[in-house]
Amino acid sequence: MLLTARTTATRPKALRTPRIAAALVTATVSAALVAASAPAPVAPLGIGDPLFPHLGNPGYDVASYDIAFTYRGDNRKPLDAVTEIDARATQALDHVNLDFAHGKVGAAEINGRAARFTTSGEDLVLTPAEPIRPGERLRITVRHTSDPVSGKDAQGGWLRTSDGLAMANQADAAHLVFPCNDHPADKAMFTFRITAPKGLTAVANGLPVAEPRHSGSTTTWAYRTHHPMATELAQVSIGRSTVVHREGPHGLPVRDVVPTKDRKKLERWLKKTPGQIDWMEKKVGRYPFEAYGVLMAQAKTGFELETQTLSLFEEQLFTLPQIPAWYVDAIMVHELAHQWFGDSVSPRTWSDLWLNEGHATWYEALYAEENAKRPLKDRMREAYRRSDGWRAAGGPPARPNRPAPGKKISIFRPVVYDGSALVLYALRQEIGHEAFERLERQWVRVHQDGNATTADFVRLASQNAGRDLEGFFDAWLYGKKTPPMPGHPDWRKGTKDGK
Structure with missing residues (x-):
């Protein structure tokens, strides 16, 4: 999930306005790249995503990134920064397009030979010394800067704390941080090497490769993922942090990253994570990655984010007294649930986003019901009342409207949160609790470490129900318009007195 949309009636009143970061605007390269022109005009490419047509690049499949x-x-x-990409061509290539903006490129190589480079839109276009065969x-190496832009130019990427x-x-x-194939359909392994001044701590996805290496006034850390990851889920934290270690179910390493000065007062929240993992495992099966933990950032972001193995949270979520404890617990479970739904099983296109957010919202609400006596039925009845309005504003759950120009994060609308959890509630009503729970476990097991589509979910649900559910879905x-709710013919839409 990109932004934790807090728009349901079950939220505390102080949080009814979505706490959303500044709207994204069209990215521009922060400075012109100094390079020789390619022999022929080049164009930005994309893989044709329905919501982001120019996102990602065709012609190759990335196996791994090594980023310093x-x-x-x-x-x-x-x-x-230096970004090394190991990939394989899936077609003949005269140019290799990478997504990259907000940085200066100093040099580029393909297979050990210098490559010419230029830009087109948000693409960095490399011309190899010789055409690439299918x-x-x-083996691509790009030496570049990585610019933490802010203010009116902020679009995500580096977050200043x-x-x-x-x-x-x-x-x-x-x-906006490193050259890549920036679409979740092309997952890859990642290695991060971070050098920072002594006194700071750097942490990234995965687990440490070795002990930190000290050299003069700097320290270098190295981390590597054990499972493939989408570029959108990359995380690097640098700051005056303490890394807190504990053990989760089955000996799982749980690693939290918190501001050193607030270590003690945040413990009441940190110690909850192993139990929350255990709760999720009872619902859907074994945790899918090598480690987990929370990163509490000293920044006002307006969102929480399920970066793989290390979910990002605003520290103030845990410290503001007006936020109820049950709500904080539920949001922690929301990001944890994404490790299965969205991280391990990633969307094939951004139109499949409802599978990520609907499931994370579902388990957030289910956890609140079982642990804080917040009835799921009441939340879903309220979502049903508002669902037609959400669809009118943002499109149906699996066919969302394209983002407004310059507002890419506008795809994260209420319809993909509670509006999509409502679809799962209707499905459970339609096929029964037993078939639904079996489907959930099979979904994350069959598609672990891969990508899946809405059509894949429909097929698996039909198999578990023993009948064709295509019409239902x-x-x-x-x-x-939102269909009648199975089992609740009295539920009404658009009126506050709907029962």
């Missing part, structure tokens, strides 16, 4: 950042202690200045391995930096790359902001996922 050098941070010099000032979060207003660009970092020096099936050929691509009071003591350093963190990342917030959803939906398509990873390319067509109405609930694509209809302009």
Whole structure:
């Protein structure tokens, strides 16, 4: 999830206005890239995503990223960086397009030979010394800066905190940090190497590769993922942080990253995570990754984000006295649930976003019902009342409207949160609790570490129900109006007295 949309009636009153970060605007390269022109005009490419047509790049499949950042202690200045990409060509290529903006490129290589480079839109276009053949391995190296832009130019990517930096790359902001194939359909392994001044701590997705290496006035950390990851889920945190270790179910490493000065007062929340993981495992099966933890950032972001193995939270979520404890617990479970739904099983296109957010909202609400006596039925009845309005404003759950120009995060609307959890509630009503719970477990097991579509979910649901559910899903996922709720013929839409 990119932005934790807090728009349901079950929220505390103080949080009814969505706490959303500044709207994204069209990215521009922060400075012109100094390079020789390609022999022929080049164009920005894309894989044709229905919501972001120019996102991602065709012609190759990335296997891994190895990214080195050098941070010099000032979060207003660009970092020096080297991004190495190991990929394989899926077609003949005269040019290799990467998504990249907000950085200066100093040099680029493909397979050990210098490559010419230029830009087109938000693409960095490399011209290899020789054309690339289908099936050929691509070893790409780009030496560049990584610029933590802010203010009116802020679009995601690097997030400035009071003591350093963190990342917030959803939906398509990873390319504001490093060159990549910035679409969840192309998942890859990641290695991060972060050098920072002594006194700071750097943490990233995955687990440490080795002990931190000290050299003069700097320290270098290295981390590597054990499972493939979408670019939008990358996380690097640099700051005056303490890393708190504990053990989760089955010996799972639980690693939390918190401001050192607030370590003790945040413990009441940190110690909840192992129990929340255990609760989720009872619902859908074994946790899918090598580690988990929460990153509490000293920044006013307006969102929480399910970065893989290390979910990003605003520290103030845990410290503002007006936020009820049950609500904080539920939001923690929302981001945790995304590790299964959205991270391990990633969407094939951004129109499949409802599968991420609907499921995370579902388990958030179910946890609140079972642990805080907040009835799921009441929340879903309220969502049903408002659902037609959400569909009119943002489109049906599986056919969302395209984002407004310059507002890419506007795809994160109420219809993909409670509006999509409502679809899951209707499904459970339609096929029964037993078949629904079996479906959930199968979904995350069959598609673990991969990508899946709405059509995949419809097929698996039909198999578990023992009958064709295509008509049911067509109405609930694509209809302009919300269908009648199975088992609740008395539920009404658009009126506050709907029962």
